[in-house]
Amino acid sequence: MIRVKKIENQEELKAAFDIRREVFIVGQDCPEEEEFDEFDDESTHFIAYVKGEPAGTSRFRVTPKGYKLERFAVLDQFRGLGVGKRLVQTVLGYLDKENLPEGTLIYLHSQVDAMGLYSRFGFEKVGEIFDEVGIDHFEMQKKVRHDSELS
Numbered sequence: 001m002i003r004v005k006k007i008e009n010q011e012e013l014k015a016a017f018d019i020r021r022e023v024f025i026v027g028q029d030c031p032e033e034e035e036f037d038e039f040d041d042e043s044t045h046f047i048a049y050v051k052g053e054p055a056g057t058s059r060f061r062v063t064p065k066g067y068k069l070e071r072f073a074v075l076d077q078f079r080g081l082g083v084g085k086r087l088v089q090t091v092l093g094y095l096d097k098e099n100l101p102e103g104t105l106i107y108l109h110s111q112v113d114a115m116g117l118y119s120r121f122g123f124e125k126v127g128e129i130f131d132e133v134g135i136d137h138f139e140m141q142k143k144v145r146h147d148s149e150l151s
Contacts, residue, residue: 016057066105
């Protein structure tokens with residue numbers, strides 16, 4: 001059983017940060033100062049649980065460009081169970097309830113290996129490949145449309 005929720009307290013946020021540390025800093029050798037940034041304070045964070053155990057996390061924040069989805073991370077032992085899919089569904093569902101204006105941009109920087117996941121939710125690749133913390137990424141975007149759901 002997978003449960004995803006908006007983070008509401010310091011204990012949940014610590015669990016999310018522990019997941020990010022394991023996935024990005026240990027697993028992908030990202031510098032800690034790049035992973036934990038000033039945007040953590042202004043972001044809305046989510047945590048995924050599998051059978052009650054912290055398994056994945058993500059966040060979004062408002063930028064001058066639109067709503068940026070970030071820091072999707074799933075611990076190795078929970079990959080392949082649909083945790084990433086549920087995180088994307090939950091974040092998009094949360095934004096859908098915000099009644100964002102038609103045409104509002106929702107975007108993310110996807111590692112190449114994760115692009116298939118985001119494309120299933122209507123995100124499209126924009127621009128050229130770029131390096132972010134030593135890993136190839138593409139920007140992916142979608143716009144809010146009120147004649148259909150965000151997800």
